Amino acid sequence: MFTRMKLAIVMPVFNEAKLVERALDRIVACPAPKSADGNALERMIVIVDDGSTDGTAEIVKRLGERARAGVEIRAELSSPNKGKGAAVRHGIDLAIDAEADIVLIHDADLEYDPADHGPMLAPILDGRADAVIGSRFLGQTHRVLYFWHSLANRAITTLSNIFTNLNLSDIECCLKAFTRDVALAIELKEDRFGVEPEIIAQLAGMTIEDESGGTKAERKLRIFEVPVTYSGRTYSEGKKIRWQDGIEAVAVIVKRNLFN
Numbered sequence: 714m715f716t717r718m719k720l721a722i723v724m725p726v727f728n729e730a731k732l733v734e735r736a737l738d739r740i741v742a743c744p745a746p747k748s749a750d751g752n753a754l755e756r757m758i759v760i761v762d763d764g765s766t767d768g769t770a771e772i773v774k775r776l777g778e779r780a781r782a783g784v785e786i787r788a789e790l791s792s793p794n795k796g797k798g799a800a801v802r803h804g805i806d807l808a809i810d811a812e813a814d815i816v817l818i819h820d821a822d823l824e825y826d827p828a829d830h831g832p833m834l835a836p837i838l839d840g841r842a843d844a845v846i847g848s849r850f851l852g853q854t855h856r857v858l859y860f861w862h863s864l865a866n867r868a869i870t871t872l873s874n875i876f877t878n879l880n881l882s883d884i885e886c887c888l889k890a891f892t893r894d895v896a897l898a899i900e901l902k903e904d905r906f907g908v909e910p911e912i913i914a915q916l917a918g919m920t921i922e923d924e925s926g927g928t929k930a931e932r933k934l935r936i937f938e939v940p941v942t943y944s945g946r947t948y949s950e951g952k953k954i955r956w957q958d959g960i961e962a963v964a965v966i967v968k969r970n971l972f973n
Contacts, residue, residue, distance in 0.1 A: 718815065720746065720754040720834070721808030725761050725800035726821040730768040733760070734776060736821040741781045746831040749839050757785035757811060760821070761804045764794030787811070798908030802901045809896055817890040825888050829853075829941040833890055842937040843895050844916050846881055847888030851940035865959045872963060873910055876970035877917035881938055884913045885962070888941050894921050895934065906958040907965035914969035 722740060726733050737758060745753040762773040770790050777788025787807060791800065801818060808816045815837060819825060829847065836842035850863075870884045889912060891899070898919055903911045920931040 717752055717755040718748050718838075719811070719813045720756050720815045720817060720830075721804075721811060721813035722756065722758045722830075723761070723801060723804030723808055723816060723818045724758060724821045725763060725797050725804060725818075726765065726769055726773060727763045727794060727797070727800070728765045728767045728769055729821050730765070730772060732823050733769055733772055733821045736819075736823055737776055737781070737786070739823070740819065740827040740830075741784050743827040743830065746834045746838065754815070754834075757787060757808075757813070759787050759789070759804045759807045759811075761789045761791060761800040761807075763796065763800040764792040766794075796903075796905035796908075798901060798903040798905055798911070801908050805896055805899070805901070809893070813896070814893050815890060816893070816896045818887065820887045824943060824945055826942045826944070829888065829939075833888060833939050833941065836937040836939070837890060837892060841935060843921065843934040844891040845889070845937045845939055846884070846913070847886040847941035848881070848883040848938050849886055849941060849943040850882045851938070853940040854942045862954075869910065869959065869962045869966070873913055873966050873970075876966055877913060879913070879917055879936065881913065881936075883938075885909050886941065891916070895919065903965055903969075905961065906954060907961045910962050910966045911969050914966065918970070 740758060745756050747753050760773050760776060762770045773788045774790060777786050780786055789807060791803060805816055833845050833847060836845055866885050870881060873884045874880060898921060899915050901908060901911055916934055916936055919934050922929055923932045
């Protein structure tokens with residue numbers, strides 16, 4: 714019997730009562746990415762509410778009560794608020810338990826477009842990549858916003874690249890995907906926004922067992938970067954990142970690359 718590959722879309726949520734259902738509906742409305750043999754992936758959405766106080770938790774609970782257009786939806790409520798990293802970590806665990814073949818992290822704030830899931834996953838689905846990082850700075854459409862944010866992101870990404878010896882352009886991009894083997898091996902500890910550079914540090918230092926020509930051997934991950942569209946929010950529209958999170962990102966880069 715043919716079994717389709719399963720994609721788990723992990724969606725961490727905090728105080729997004731106005732947007733979370735629209736974000737989910739946008740994912741469901743997009744055609745499922747196709748594997749190399751042309752078959753659409755089986756999709757499930759894992760929504761993890763991280764102690765919301767604006768009514769988001771009630772919406773998430775309702776969303777998890779039934780599938781939409783054949784897409785399985787699993788809703789998890791976590792309280793009190795611990796941070797994005799804690800929600801992502803819990804979502805990955807749930808994706809593994811659900812026997813997902815691929816895990817993709819997608820925020821619930823409409824800044825990222827699920828139409829990019831196909832191009833994001835293509836290097837994994839055709840066997841070239843173990844992990845894929847989205848980039849808002851490689852030529853795709855993006856909303857013009859804060860200069861100082863882009864400068865800080867460039868500095869943080871450069872610092873990360875110095876430690877990891879990768880040549881990424883946007884480590885803070887919130888679209889990241891990896892195979893089940895990587896999901897099983899990754900060990901995230903950061904509870905807040907530091908999870909973004911922590912994921913990169915983990916991927917850069919990770920090896921997995923590979924079988925080629927009948928011989929098993931450890932190898933470094935094959936990491937790809939794919940351009941994605943970006944419709945960023947202003948602070949009045951609900952953007953949550955603060956300057957303190959930039960300082961935390963620097964600390965996480967040093968800590969997780971030197972002492973992980």
